[in-house]
Amino acid sequence: MKQRVSALLREKFGREVVLEKPRDRSFGHFATPIAFSMAKELRESPMKIAEELASSFNESDFFSSVDSVKGYLNFRLSENFLSDYAAWALDNPDDFAKQEKNERILLEFVSANPTGPLHIGHARGAVYGDTLYRLARHLGYDITAEYYVNDAGNQIDLLGLSIQLYGRENILKESVEYPESYYRGDYLAPLAKNAVEKFGKEILSDDSRQKELALWAKDGVMEIIKNDLADTKVFFDTFVYESSLYADWDRVMAKMGEGVYEKEGKLFIASSQKGDDSDRVVVREDGRPTYLAGDIVYHNQKFERGYDHYINIWGADHHGYIARVKAAVEFLGYESSKLEVQLSQMVSLLKDGEPYKMSKRAGNVILMSDIVEEIGSDALRFIFASKKSDTALEFDISEFKKQDSSNPIFYIQYAHARIKTILSKSDLSEDEIMSATLKNLDDNADMLMFDALLLPEIIEDAFSSRQVQKLPEYLKSLAASLHKFYYDCRIIGTEDEAKLLKLLMVVGLSLRTGLSLMGITAKDYMTKEED
RNA sequence: GCGCUCUUAGCUCAGCUGGAUAGAGCAAUGCCCUUCUAAGGCAUCGGUCACACGUUCGAAUCGUGUAGGGCGCACCA
Known part of the structure; x- marks a missing residue:
């Protein structure tokens, strides 16, 4: 939707157009401050330019109105466009928000050492990685989820x-x-x-x-x-074992060429030539390879498998390591810009406002499985996906055990369940609902539908910026719109019943699709759990 | 000391391709059930966007510097 508007405006104005959400919903669906940037070149006031631009739009199937307000251009999409799009989505629910990207991506994450169960820090990387993976799949990328097993060393x-x-x-x-x-x-x-x-x-x-x-x-x-x-519904396509890579050692070292050299009986990588602070030891004097050695052969193998792009999700304490691995990739003859490292920061847990106790029986760490047991996979996934992965996070697990609107995952699930409940209480048949037209909606309903149809660009944006939290943010606000609509507007028994139910189905589709991309199954009804 | 990163409401966090009055949840104070689950909605309260300077018609957003926090600076993984 946004892409279409953006493309249309780019063509019309001959330049990239910044599109944003209008401050006030009554302004329309999209807005752009383009007149401000044109003002300087044209030596005209932004207001005047905006007015001229606005009047240059004719009535079309796409926009129902284009207005200028204080120098901004505000666009309102036509109800033909919106209702056709919504109807298409309902007819093709599996294709909603999907795309066909033509790119092969290798996504490596978790990669925790095979020496013990996962702890809470691993969980964050796992959720972040898996959410990216689900988004990419939905967008049509050919993406592989890989776990690197450090079983040497x-x-x-x-x-x-x-x-x-x-x-x-x-x-x-x-x-x-x-x-x-x-x-x-x-x-x-x-x-x-x-x-x-x-x-x-x-x-x-x-x-x-x-x-x-x-x-x-x-x-x-x-x-x-x-x-x-x-x-927590995290799955991998491939596991690569470090121990299996050393058979290739001599060949890879030859490939490194002058990137490696011997000194004092040790083998070094000349990573300082590629922006690292100093050269690093790859093989010790006694012949044992360092951790970096494994990563060199592993990344060589990755690049030989020939992906278009590589994403590694690492714990933030490894950030100093990025330069040397990129250096190795360069020496191996590949473009290090194809390798992208996303960092996942520390997590500290609270429970009822107090630091969460590490369990002695677990070895003084907080086990991922303990938290899953306590708050469930859905809540865990939601929390980690809701926060930028590269900033430290502190959260209180007791907040996510509550069965009310203060718990965002519950709030969203309840919105979905409400839709299902209303649909089940209606006497109308599915055909009657689906044949209704989504036109002549009042402003509230129009905005609700527009919000629901924003999902595709949220997904695109969340993945391409690697800012997974945009999806849960969106779902929260869509759920809020739904709850408000539900409160304001009686549905069953009104003459608009079929139309409004169809609208709710669009909202339900967005919520359900969004939740599934977070690895969370939408609920059709809520059951109260007793403590 | 060097590098990376963070600092937004009392708390936990969004917002950052520069744009219209800085947002949400929690906490606090009220209001709304003869209505499809009140498991909800509405309202009030609360902010020098760490600080300073700069770029710009316009800065929470970009740049530089300062202060404070985190992480890293292994022949450990």
């Missing part, structure tokens, strides 16, 4: 050690001395138990078998992680 040895320690204390009943860093948490119990069954008790006490133990255990941990993700 120290953290894997540490996993082996941690299982041993747990097993020795809890199965062998030894008294063990814990080192400074190790993993802890209840998830180790079944791993230790199963390890003993599979390998025998000896494996718990043999330092040389830590890696063997860990490489076996990591699959079990990945299952835990996949379950955590599935509980």
